[in-house]
Amino acid sequence: MSDDSLLDLEFEIIGGDFNQAGRVSTKLKSILKEIGFDAQVVRRVAISTYEAEINVVMYARRGVLRFKASPQKIVIIIEDEGQGIEDIEEAMKEGYSTATDEMREMGFGAGMGLPNIKRNSDQFEITSEVGKGTRLEVTIIAGDGSKS
Amino acid sequence: MAPKGEVVEVKKKSEPAPVILTLREVKEILGCEVLVGKEQLGMEIWGACAADLMSDVLAFSIPDSLLLTGLVNAQSVRTADVAEIKALVYIRGKRPNAGALQLAQEKGIPVLASELTMYEACGRLYLRGLKSAATIRSKNE
Ligand SMILES: Nc1ncnc2c1ncn2[C@@H]1O[C@H](COP(=O)(O)OP(=O)(O)OP(=O)(O)O)[C@@H](O)[C@H]1O
Ligand SMILES: [Mg+2]
Numbered sequence: 001m002s003d004d005s006l007l008d009l010e011f012e013i014i015g016g017d018f019n020q021a022g023r024v025s026t027k028l029k030s031i032l033k034e035i036g037f038d039a040q041v042v043r044r045v046a047i048s049t050y051e052a053e054i055n056v057v058m059y060a061r062r063g064v065l066r067f068k069a070s071p072q073k074i075v076i077i078i079e080d081e082g083q084g085i086e087d088i089e090e091a092m093k094e095g096y097s098t099a100t101d102e103m104r105e106m107g108f109g110a111g112m113g114l115p116n117i118k119r120n121s122d123q124f125e126i127t128s129e130v131g132k133g134t135r136l137e138v139t140i141i142a143g144d145g146s147k148s
Numbered sequence: 149m150a151p152k153g154e155v156v157e158v159k160k161k162s163e164p165a166p167v168i169l170t171l172r173e174v175k176e177i178l179g180c181e182v183l184v185g186k187e188q189l190g191m192e193i194w195g196a197c198a199a200d201l202m203s204d205v206l207a208f209s210i211p212d213s214l215l216l217t218g219l220v221n222a223q224s225v226r227t228a229d230v231a232e233i234k235a236l237v238y239i240r241g242k243r244p245n246a247g248a249l250q251l252a253q254e255k256g257i258p259v260l261a262s263e264l265t266m267y268e269a270c271g272r273l274y275l276r277g278l279k280s281a282a283t284i285r286s287k288n289e
Contacts, residue, residue: 019247022226029230039211046230047206054202054223104201107219107227112203119207 006035006069013056013063015082018106021057024065025050032069041142044120045074048138051113052078058103059083060133069142073122076138085128092118092126167277169193171235171258174214177272178237178262184249185258191235195281198270202227209233213281216269222247229255237262239269 011024029046037045049065056063060082068075085091092114099109118124123139172189175182182189196214199205202223205215211232217224218239225248228236235258238244243261244252252259262269274280 019222022223022230026226026229043211043230043232050226050230051203051206106221107200107202107223110201110203110207112201112207116203116207 004070006071007031007067009067011065011067013053013065013078013080015057015059015061015063015080017057021054022050024053028067035069037069037142041074041140044140045076048117048120048140049076049078051117052076052136052138054108055113055134056080056082058099058108063133071142073142074140076140077135078138079133079135081133084130084132084134085126086130088126088128166194166279169273169276169278171260173276174235174237174273175260177276178260178264178269180237180260180262183244183259183261184252185235185256188235188256188258191258193234193278195279196270196273197281198266205231205233208282208284210281210283214273214278216266218242218266220244220248222251224248225251225255225257225259228252228257233257235260237269239264239266 013024014020025046028049029042032042032045053065056078060080063078063080066077090096094115095111097109097111103109117138121138122141125137128134170189171191171193174193175189193214195210196216197209198216200218205227209215209231212234214235214237215228215233216237216239220238220242224236224244237260239262241263244259249259
């Protein structure tokens with residue numbers, strides 16, 4: 001029953017492109033809303049993907065966001081080619097940020113992104129290799145699957 | 149004293165009734181110009197939050213509230229959309245750029261602009277009884 005996939009999508013994210021940043025997440029959000037996912041679930045997915053997308057734009061050259069949804073659960077994998085994270089434990093702390101002044105002027109660099117993603121997900125995995133890239137896997141339980 | 153056997157109801161000091169302002173009232177209180185959504189001024193606002201860093205909005209805001217911000221790029225509107233912010237107020241005479249305005253139009257999010265500082269804009273709304281639309285989390289949550 002858990003393999004009744006509703007969506008299987010893939011999006012490309014371009015590093016440094018702040019004008020486009022957030023496009024993927026807002027698009028995903030409207031798709032999920034239309035399908036009729038619970039509003040709370042839609043919001044959690046939107047916030048997680050948005051934060052992850054912005055991080056790729058800020059800290060990587062390029063990335064791919066893979067999105068899989070069934071009525072029961074949503075899995076989002078964001079993988080990038082970029083600078084990677086040296087100390088993941090540090091990066092996961094609220095307020096920790098290496099954002100530049102320029103990024104701050106654009107409204108980023110609170111150091112809340114990764115903790116935000118974690119808080120909004122039911123399962124959260126992060127791996128990273130310095131100089132190579134970062135991979136996030138976010139799972140959000142969508143419901144008991146009773147609605148279709 | 150109440151007669152024996154009678155239940156005396158102790159009136160609890162009740163919280164003041166929640167204040168709801170229309171967007172039109174917000175506009176007047178803050179002396180705003182309406183940049184997007186002139187036809188949506190009847191919209192009801194129950195609470196507000198203020199931030200210049202977008203992750204703070206995503207972390208602390210409660211859906212369907214008003215956002216006051218000094219950030220004028222398209223990300224402010226995109227963040228509002230993601231966080232389900234009902235309407236935006238730009239402060240300190242800042243004007244959102246063309247990209248932000250276009251996105252707000254597309255998403256149907258009203259945009260107001262006020263000359264007030266963040267402190268005064270928030271203060272005026274607070275004085276009118278508008279609630280804070282931010283979740284407070286404990287440190288170890
Ligand atoms: N995809 C990534 N590649 C390389 N480094 C990253 C990546 N994502 C996060 N980081 C590092 O982890 C730090 C914390 O990330 P987080 O998203 O929590 O905060 P931020 O991006 O600095 O600010 P905010 O998300 O609040 O705007 C970043 O400052 C950066 O150093
Ligand atoms: Mg971030």
